[in-house]
Amino acid sequence: MGAGAVGCYYGGMLARAGHDVTLIGRPAHVQAIQQQGLRLQTRDWTERIALQATTDANGVASADVVLFCVKSTDTETAGAQMRPHLSPQATVLSLQNGVDNAPRLAAVLGRPVIPAVVYVASGMAGPGHVQHHGRGELVISPYPDADAFIAACAQAGIGVTVSEEVQGALWAKLIINCAYNALSALTQLPYARLVQLEGMWAVMRDIERECLAVAAAEGVAVPGDTWAAIEGIAQSMATQLSSTARDLMRGHPSEIDHINGYVIRRAEAHGLPVPANRLLHALVRAREAGHPPMPTASAP
Template sequence: MRIGIIGGGAVGLLAAAYFSKKYDVTIYTRRYEQAEQLRTHGLTVMYGNERTTHRVHAEPFVRAIEEDVLFLAVKQYDVTNILNTRIHMLQANAMMFLQNGMGHVPYLPHLPHKHIALAVVEHGALKIDDTTVSHTGIGRTKWSVWRGEKETFSFLSEVDARFLFEYVDDWETMLIEKLMVNVCINPLTALLGVPNGMLVTHVPYRQAMEQLFHEVASIFQLEQQERIWRHIQTVCEQTAANRSSMLRDIEAGRRTELDAILGYVIERANERHVPAPISTLLYALVKGRELEGEKKK
């Protein structure tokens, strides 16, 4: 079976490495240089003191792709661009989306693919360079079928034990719960410049996160709020030393996924005529840091 992975970031590289143990994998990158480096040097995964290198195919994403299964592992804003301008290039029987936000969901009914699945990645992954990714924490990748047959993705049960996939029936609840984690951790850490663990160990930060949580939970009319709040705190504790992806983007002067995460929340609040003062203020502050960083580049 041929697997294509669009995106040479941390998640794309990590998935490609584990899939390559059993399948023919091609990584489709933004830059020619990264594709050339992967072809020349292979893809290296660091896990603790282990370093393993995997042979993968790699090409820049500039032409039509023909694969059995395609994984879209790019930032949310790049997903929107691809689905708006290059959907004709995604020639595959099945697709799986690996994104943090929910901005891609409105596009799904317009896609021609017979089998579409959505997933949320709970692993810790850090891209070291164009050919190296550090697997900083083992988690799970939860996935659910949006359209088509579950059996199309049955190969996911055979992936390496360090990269487990777990099926869930309700894709919307899965995405919203992942969104809640990202909403509560990413913008606050990006604004405060602190690692994830500080959000629970520093009382004022935890109080701010809890206020944000209750506002967003109200917007989405979440059930089982206590369970989800405990889960968010557990994620902070388990990734205490990690710097969130949004914080790393801010520090590097890169565009963040703020619009797909907190911007999405504000859009839903406006649609439902629900006030969102905390989310709106936090969005403005983080967006200001993002724009300031981009000007310095």
């Protein structure tokens, strides 16, 4: 549900492994997939994969598992569209940016939603054409019958880890997104070039510290070394533009309210100052409100 770059990648990989997959997406993508199949392009191979595609939320009707991949801004709307068509036995996983989508979606659906952390670099290169730039693993909360989904993913070459600490992992990813998304959007630079700008690492360090303070106030233990993870992204996703950068380039609404904006709201609840996050959020919102789509910068 929400077959953009993330949904098309995971759906395409599962279909390539022989699983019955339906992509629910926007008309241009659906039409291209119906006519020519999904073009899935990785660093090592490119294939056209035959699978079902529709623009209608009733495409979830016979699903055993629904991968919910819509933007955070569309969670409630898409959930309401999907709700009448879900079978009672269907498992719904939220593969979205941000840390609060699973409970928001669960409230709309009136049923549990399994949070998942997505580590994949992918983008839509055109209608029905997804490019995979790297990674692709998932971390999910435990749930009954998770073994069947994990086995299906393993057949498709998708690594899945089950963890009781998904909330902390979601925060760890949120911190990375807070550090990169707005800055990549405002400069229209891919990550490796972004961090070469004077003073950029110091700004990102300020963002990370603010986010960690808010997470601590929320009672969330963020696993691992978040700064090392931020540094590593500049190498592992060197040529990647952030999703926020692509949204600004295309004149689409971004998820900034659910990235830096979420940190701001939770900081306000605890009386914490987050000036770096507040500035980036305000600048992205200003760009969304007052400027036309921006040309993309060429990757190195």
